[in-house]
Amino acid sequence: MQVPRYWREIPKRYRLEAAQCKKCLNISFPEKFSCPECGSRDFKTIKLSGKGKISTHTIIRIAPEGFNDQVPYGMGIIEMDEGPRIMAQITDCDPEKLKTGDRMIYQFRRIREDGSTGVIMYAYKFVPDVGI
Amino acid sequence: MRKLAIIGIGLIKWGELWEKSIRQIAAEAISKCLEDAGTDRIDAMTIGNMSGGLFNGQEHLSSLIPDHLGRKNIPAMRIESACASGGMAVRTACLEVASGFSDYAIAVGVEKMTDISGNEATYALATAADQDYEAFHGVTFPGLYAMMAKAHMDRYGTTRDQLSSVVIKNHYNGSLNPNAQFPFKITSDQVLKSPMVSDPLRLLDCSPITDGAAAVLITTLEEAKKLKKQPVFISGIGHASDSIALSSRKDILKLEAVELSTDKALKMAGKSIRDIDFAEVHDCFSIAEIMILEALGVVAPGEGGKASSDGLTGLNGNFPVNPSGGLKSKGHPVGATGVAQICEAVTQLRGEAGERQLKNIRTGLTQNMGGSAGSSVVHILEVI
Ligand SMILES: [Zn+2]
Numbered sequence: 123m124q125v126p127r128y129w130r131e132i133p134k135r136y137r138l139e140a141a142q143c144k145k146c147l148n149i150s151f152p153e154k155f156s157c158p159e160c161g162s163r164d165f166k167t168i169k170l171s172g173k174g175k176i177s178t179h180t181i182i183r184i185a186p187e188g189f190n191d192q193v194p195y196g197m198g199i200i201e202m203d204e205g206p207r208i209m210a211q212i213t214d215c216d217p218e219k220l221k222t223g224d225r226m227i228y229q230f231r232r233i234r235e236d237g238s239t240g241v242i243m244y245a246y247k248f249v250p251d252v253g254i
Numbered sequence: 255m256r257k258l259a260i261i262g263i264g265l266i267k268w269g270e271l272w273e274k275s276i277r278q279i280a281a282e283a284i285s286k287c288l289e290d291a292g293t294d295r296i297d298a299m300t301i302g303n304m305s306g307g308l309f310n311g312q313e314h315l316s317s318l319i320p321d322h323l324g325r326k327n328i329p330a331m332r333i334e335s336a337c338a339s340g341g342m343a344v345r346t347a348c349l350e351v352a353s354g355f356s357d358y359a360i361a362v363g364v365e366k367m368t369d370i371s372g373n374e375a376t377y378a379l380a381t382a383a384d385q386d387y388e389a390f391h392g393v394t395f396p397g398l399y400a401m402m403a404k405a406h407m408d409r410y411g412t413t414r415d416q417l418s419s420v421v422i423k424n425h426y427n428g429s430l431n432p433n434a435q436f437p438f439k440i441t442s443d444q445v446l447k448s449p450m451v452s453d454p455l456r457l458l459d460c461s462p463i464t465d466g467a468a469a470v471l472i473t474t475l476e477e478a479k480k481l482k483k484q485p486v487f488i489s490g491i492g493h494a495s496d497s498i499a500l501s502s503r504k505d506i507l508k509l510e511a512v513e514l515s516t517d518k519a520l521k522m523a524g525k526s527i528r529d530i531d532f533a534e535v536h537d538c539f540s541i542a543e544i545m546i547l548e549a550l551g552v553v554a555p556g557e558g559g560k561a562s563s564d565g566l567t568g569l570n571g572n573f574p575v576n577p578s579g580g581l582k583s584k585g586h587p588v589g590a591t592g593v594a595q596i597c598e599a600v601t602q603l604r605g606e607a608g609e610r611q612l613k614n615i616r617t618g619l620t621q622n623m624g625g626s627a628g629s630s631v632v633h634i635l636e637v638i
Contacts, residue, residue: 131386152386152387158497158502177405177506178401178402178404178405178408178506179401179404180397180400180401180404180452180453180454180455181450181452181453182392182393182394182397182452183449183450183451183452183453184376184394184396184451184452185376185392185394186373186376186377186380186389186392186394187373187374187376187377188392189392190373192392195392197391197392197393197397197401197452198401199401199500199501199506207501207502208501209387209388209391209393209499209500209501210391211391211392222404222405222408233390233391233392234392243390245390245391
């Protein structure tokens, strides 16, 4: 993977930057060209809190290229408290024990390394939110 | 718009075809199709193929395939919509003929998936998902469908046995199909003992990696009446897309592209789902067939699992689904699948399906989808 392809997604992957429609207030993550609810192209950038709950999940036991060293790993769709849903790995826990509705919180983690270009890729993963 | 008919079908035996190249299997299917139709005429060719580039390092199939066939000047084009590429190629061939642009259009679907390792194939297939926001994080196709299965179980109480009933039924049907990749029966115990791929989906819930090709020849209904085979009328075509990422959907159990493409095809044919006698649908995973039954409107949302285990969709059920064995048993060479579904529907409607022949049928439906149902195409076929 060439660096620009990785680099241009950084605001979303590192900081959970989402796009809020100024007209209908719908939040898209990642941003879309036009608002899927009202069609407006007038957005403001907001930062998601990184808190939410499991909407659905699985355990990946046969991984794609680049993830073989991580199996088995939890993967789920996390519904953010602000509304958008995010596909991400769920880590730092026994994935067998995860349940729909479990509270999750965002963490900044290494995703994988690209062997050919040497790019080390980072982004969000989610971990159980056990409170402060 | 001119009325459309299918006058020839061509299928080869699917499997791990180590000794054959992508160009060879495509040409074999086309040749069988022309032989079946009793004509050599091809005015245009559409080629359903998801990823010659990733699976074979070969793009430009629109030159490669006519060239190898010995028909190098045919106007050909490749059509890509992930696992729905085949169905889209049929639809595009239909548009060629319906518009009057061509009189005889052939749709060939082909995928040669075993030229790369299983790991690389998993990667190639994952390119049908959102690369930056799904595949980047390490999700696979079994993973995406596993999340749908988990949600279906949570919301509707769908059970492991209901998922298995789809697998068992499709393998039974496939055991009667000489072209199937895995033409043998499977028991509930075998499903339960197969390795977990992505919870709750086990290896035997998943369609396999397959080399295969299929072709159909389309002309006008008027022209079809001059040929030797009984023509099959294409009365409805529907096509729709949906968000590529599963996480973008408000309700991941609603297959909107499948619903919309079905509604459009039925409307065009002037029919309701109650008028359909059987269907070939995109059972890439056991849960997919259950959700498609709901999206077609055969059963209400949440009732697909129970309907499957109750036998609604068996060869002798009230609404037979996947008499061919489906993607599960027949194999899933992604770009060929949608074309092969049409081949099965035509075989059934002609009464040529042998041991798996359905009785008292006049109208069939085929449904082919890409990725996690980010695209779907439906055809309605009738005997005249
Ligand atoms: Zn809006």
